[in-house]
Amino acid sequence: MKFSTFAFVVCFSFYSGLALALEFQANLGLDSAYKTKVEEWSFARTTLEPQVEESFMGDSLKAKVSFLGWYNGVERLDSSQNSPVREWAFFPKDNYLSLETKEYELSLGTRVFSHGETFGWLKPDWINGRIYDDSFFMDEDLAKIGVLSAYFKVLFGQKSVELFFMPCAQVFSIPQPWGSFSFEKTQNFSTACFETTEFGMRFSDFWEQMGVEIKLMYLHHLSRVPVLSYDVAGNRYLIHQNEMDTFFLSANKAFGDWVLRGDFTYSLEFPFASESSLAVETEQTLGAHIGVDRSWGEENIFLFQTHTYYNKSFKTLLLASAHLEYSIFDPLLTELTLLRGMNNDSYWYEAALAYRIFDLWKLKTSVSHLEIKEGPFGLQSPKEWRYYAQLSYQY
Amino acid sequence: MLILKKNFLCLMSLLFVFVSVEAVALTADEIVEQTDRVRNPQESFVMEVLVDSSGSKDTNQFEVYTKGKDKTLIRTLAPRRDKGRNLLMLDTDMWLYIPKLKRSIRVALNQKLSGEAANGDISRMNWSGDYKAKILKVNKTSWLLDLQESKKGLTYARVQVEVEKKTFRPLEAQYMTKNGKTLKVAKFSEYKNLAGALRPSKIVIQDAVRKDKVSTISIVSMKIENLADNKFHRNNLK
Numbered sequence: 001m002k003f004s005t006f007a008f009v010v011c012f013s014f015y016s017g018l019a020l021a022l023e024f025q026a027n028l029g030l031d032s033a034y035k036t037k038v039e040e041w042s043f044a045r046t047t048l049e050p051q052v053e054e055s056f057m058g059d060s061l062k063a064k065v066s067f068l069g070w071y072n073g074v075e076r077l078d079s080s081q082n083s084p085v086r087e088w089a090f091f092p093k094d095n096y097l098s099l100e101t102k103e104y105e106l107s108l109g110t111r112v113f114s115h116g117e118t119f120g121w122l123k124p125d126w127i128n129g130r131i132y133d134d135s136f137f138m139d140e141d142l143a144k145i146g147v148l149s150a151y152f153k154v155l156f157g158q159k160s161v162e163l164f165f166m167p168c169a170q171v172f173s174i175p176q177p178w179g180s181f182s183f184e185k186t187q188n189f190s191t192a193c194f195e196t197t198e199f200g201m202r203f204s205d206f207w208e209q210m211g212v213e214i215k216l217m218y219l220h221h222l223s224r225v226p227v228l229s230y231d232v233a234g235n236r237y238l239i240h241q242n243e244m245d246t247f248f249l250s251a252n253k254a255f256g257d258w259v260l261r262g263d264f265t266y267s268l269e270f271p272f273a274s275e276s277s278l279a280v281e282t283e284q285t286l287g288a289h290i291g292v293d294r295s296w297g298e299e300n301i302f303l304f305q306t307h308t309y310y311n312k313s314f315k316t317l318l319l320a321s322a323h324l325e326y327s328i329f330d331p332l333l334t335e336l337t338l339l340r341g342m343n344n345d346s347y348w349y350e351a352a353l354a355y356r357i358f359d360l361w362k363l364k365t366s367v368s369h370l371e372i373k374e375g376p377f378g379l380q381s382p383k384e385w386r387y388y389a390q391l392s393y394q395y
Numbered sequence: 396m397l398i399l400k401k402n403f404l405c406l407m408s409l410l411f412v413f414v415s416v417e418a419v420a421l422t423a424d425e426i427v428e429q430t431d432r433v434r435n436p437q438e439s440f441v442m443e444v445l446v447d448s449s450g451s452k453d454t455n456q457f458e459v460y461t462k463g464k465d466k467t468l469i470r471t472l473a474p475r476r477d478k479g480r481n482l483l484m485l486d487t488d489m490w491l492y493i494p495k496l497k498r499s500i501r502v503a504l505n506q507k508l509s510g511e512a513a514n515g516d517i518s519r520m521n522w523s524g525d526y527k528a529k530i531l532k533v534n535k536t537s538w539l540l541d542l543q544e545s546k547k548g549l550t551y552a553r554v555q556v557e558v559e560k561k562t563f564r565p566l567e568a569q570y571m572t573k574n575g576k577t578l579k580v581a582k583f584s585e586y587k588n589l590a591g592a593l594r595p596s597k598i599v600i601q602d603a604v605r606k607d608k609v610s611t612i613s614i615v616s617m618k619i620e621n622l623a624d625n626k627f628h629r630n631n632l633k
Contacts, residue, residue: 117500208485
């Protein structure tokens with residue numbers, strides 16, 4: 001067994017007294033996996049995610065600038081010639097100008113949005129594209145790419161209506177060649193701005209008498225999860241992406257200490273890999289993510305969720321996930337995450353310890369054991385252990 | 396002679412007022428309402444609050460916006476790592492904005508704010524409306540009131556509070572389970588001029604079992620301010 005895992009994060013912070021809040025964060029990490037012949041790899045990563053926000057005209061006009069960049073110091077452990085992840089990467093996050101009143105908000109620029117009630121990487125949070133360089137293990141919020149958009153929000157009573165317009169197609173950020181395999185994008189749409197546009201509308205309300213919050217959304221968008229098919233002749237993976245329409249319904253309700261959450265989707269043209277993994281098909285697909293969680297104390301939370309996708313051809317993908325965060329004493333937090341396929345033998349277990357050294361410094365170490373035999377959307381991973389450690393500083 | 400007569404009349408007037416106050420039998424609910432008026436203004440207001448907890452080096456700093464009895468927005472200013480984790484409370488429903496997730500999530504009402512201080516200790520500054528009160532005991536200088544929850548989802552199901560007769564100031568409150576088991580004890584002190592009246596600026600909350608677990612809520616400032624309803628919208632928490 002090879003064990004070469006350690007990671008640490010170095011962050012820098014600046015603060016200007018000129019009513020500017022500058023936020024810098026950097027991560028430096030080294031990850032390792034073993035029992036994988038093809039994917040055995042490790043890397044050290046430095047990540048920087050600065051953020052600057054400034055308000056004008058008594059908070060009515062806001063400007064925000066943020067991006068995500070990283071550098072990977074890559075070390076291959078097997079004899080293959082390719083690097084698993086790119087060395088340098090740069091992604092826009094929030095770079096927009098917004099005009100805000102008590103009732104309205106209008107913003108123009110790149111922006112990271114959020115949708116969904118449940119938690120985890122399976123939830124249908126599909127307004128933004130994602131970074132897939134790290135397969136599906138990158139922090140889900142870090143992985144979102146800011147989308148060039150015009151956004152309008154109006155609030156009335158406890159209701160709100162939001163309009164989204166994204167003029168340029170958000171194509172996948174896909175991994176670099178991996179081991180002896182290469183990836184190639186396949187898409188049947190134009191990537192020119194204003195030719196393939198994405199747009200949507202979201203309505204939300206809170207029914208006070210019932211204590212129920214609901215969100216309804218329609219989104220015309222590009223598929224957000226890469227679907228892989230194997231091209232035997234070229235010995236490569238083809239990554240498929242297509243235009244689709246999705247209707248979303250999300251709701252939550254609190255019952256004492258517990259909160260019940262649900263995200264439901266009905267997608268037209270939902271892509272999925274065929275049984276043989278040699279082709280990609282699209283079909284109307286229903287998605288249901290239902291979860292319940294209990295929080296107590298300042299930092300303790302337990303949540304349990306089920307995730308289901310269903311269509312006529314594609315047999316139901318049903319997974320269950322559980323997550324526990326428990327503070328043993330003030331600076332030490334334990335985390336336990338379980339993800340288990342209910343109709344297959346795939347699983348992902350992770351245990352983590354996070355220790356807050358000082359106010360803004362945090363050391364986190366984790367160990368994961370996973371095997372994805374029949375993962376969603378064609379993702380597969382052999383049985384392996386992964387170790388990770390991170391030291392972070394945030395201002 | 397005239398002066399003596401005047402003094403006598405004044406004395407008699409004061410005596411009459413004193414006897415009247417004693418004679419007027421206030422209901423428990425009326426006493427609670429008066430106590431609420433002492434604790435905070437009945438108009439919408441903004442206050443800055445510091446919370447220090449035993450075993451923690453950090454001082455939590457919050458900006459609290461309150462409108463009516465059921466709308467409260469708590470903005471976290473410190474410690475720096477928690478900045479932006481804002482809480483909205485609409486009656487007994489609560490949302491927490493997580494900056495990293497860029498969204499407000501529904502949370503249970505019992506979530507602690509800091510140390511022994513629950514959200515309800517800061518966001519629900521009115522007992523009237525939330526509790527049905529009855530007088531348990533009448534002392535020479537104070538009333539002992541028993542407050543039973545009149546709605547579900549409150550931080551504390553039952554509160555026993557001692558109120559000073561002369562001033563309607565809360566002296567000490569025991570936060571209890573429905574069955575009467577004491578969870579925490581709160582002491583109100585350091586009255587100072589806040590938003591135009593003398594109000595308690597320090598609330599010390601102690602765990603009833605582990606006496607060493609103590610949180611101190613200090614109200615640094617309080618001012619009456621007209622607040623728009625949209626300030627208390629769950630999609631406006633960032």
